[in-house]
Amino acid sequence: MQNILEICAELIFFVLTFYFFFSGAERGLGPVVLNYDQCTSMNITNNGHSVVVQFDDSDDRSVIQGGPLDNPYRLKQFHFHWGEKGCHGSEHTVAGNSYASELHLVHWNAVKYKTFGEAATAPDGLAVLGIFLETGDDHRWLHVITDALYMVKFKVSTTVNCFNPKCLLPSSLHYWTYLGSLTTPPLHESVIWIVVSKTKISFSMQLGKFRMLLFTGEEEDQRIRMENNFRPPQPLKGRKVRSSI
Numbered sequence: 213m214q215n216i217l218e219i220c221a222e223l224i225f226f227v228l229t230f231y232f233f234f235s236g237a238e239r240g241l242g243p244v245v246l247n248y249d250q251c252t253s254m255n256i257t258n259n260g261h262s263v264v265v266q267f268d269d270s271d272d273r274s275v276i277q278g279g280p281l282d283n284p285y286r287l288k289q290f291h292f293h294w295g296e297k298g299c300h301g302s303e304h305t306v307a308g309n310s311y312a313s314e315l316h317l318v319h320w321n322a323v324k325y326k327t328f329g330e331a332a333t334a335p336d337g338l339a340v341l342g343i344f345l346e347t348g349d350d351h352r353w354l355h356v357i358t359d360a361l362y363m364v365k366f367k368v369s370t371t372v373n374c375f376n377p378k379c380l381l382p383s384s385l386h387y388w389t390y391l392g393s394l395t396t397p398p399l400h401e402s403v404i405w406i407v408v409s410k411t412k413i414s415f416s417m418q419l420g421k422f423r424m425l426l427f428t429g430e431e432e433d434q435r436i437r438m439e440n441n442f443r444p445p446q447p448l449k450g451r452k453v454r455s456s457i
C-alpha cells in the first residue's frame with residue numbers, strides 16, 4: 213500500500229513539473245522592442261472620444277515585437293485617456309494608484325490578419341503599449357502633439373508629419389502584460405496589453421491643453437469638454453498578469 217502511495221505522489225509531482233515547465237508560466241519575458249520609422253505619422257484627429265495620431269500601416273516600417281508577442285505588430289495609432297483633475301485618468305492602476313493620463317500605442321498583427329478591423333476581433337489581433345502620464349514638468353517632445361491640439365478642438369483632423377512616438381517612451385521598458393480587451397466599445401477581447409511600469413511622461417500645462425478639447429463638433433450647439441474619457445479598471449476575472457521584471 214505504501215509503495216502505491218509513493219508511486220502516486222511521484223507521478224503527481226512529475227505531471228505538475230511537466231505542466232509548469234511547458235505551460236510557459238515560468239518562461240521569462242524578454243524585452244519589448246520598438247522599431248518605429250521616423251516618418252509614418254499621417255494625421256491627428258479629434259474623433260469625439262479622444263485625440264488620435266494615425267500612422268501609415270501599409271507595411272512593417274513601424275512595428276513592436278518581442279516580450280509576449282510571437283511576431284511583429286504594426287503601429288496603427290496612438291491616443292490618450294485623461295481625467296478632469298488630479299491623478300485620475302489612467303485606465304490601469306498600479307497597487308491601486310491611478311495616474312492623470314494614459315497613452316495607448318495601438319498595434320495590429322499583420323502577419324496573421326489582412327486588416328486592422330479583422331485583427332481587432334481576434335484574441336491575438338492587437339498589442340497595445342500603455343504608458344502612464346503624471347503631472348510634473350512639461351515633457352520636451354509631448355509639446356509637438358499638445359501644440360497641435362488647438363487645431364483639433366472640435367471633431368476634425370489635421371496632418372502631422374514625421375512624429376516618431378518613440379520619443380515619448382521611457383528608456384527602460386519594464387512592463388506587465390496580460391490578455392485583455394479594448395477599453396471602449398465594442399470592447400473586443402483582442403488585446404495583448406503591455407503596460408510600462410515606469411512613468412516617463414510628465415506634463416502639467418500640457419494636460420490643460422487636452423482638457424480644452426471638445427467631445428462635440430463645431431456645427432453642434434453644445435460645447436462639451438473632452439475629459440474623463442477613461443474606463444475605470446475592471447475585475448481581473450482570473451486573468452494572469454505577468455511581469456518582465
Ligand SMILES: NS(=O)(=O)c1cc(F)cc(F)c1
Nearest residue numbers: 316318340393394395396397
Ligand atoms: N483604448 S484601447 O487602446 O483599448 C482601443 C484601441 C483601439 F484601436 C480601438 C478602441 F476602441 C480602443
Ligand SMILES: [Zn+2]
Nearest residue numbers: 291293316395
Ligand atoms: Zn485607449
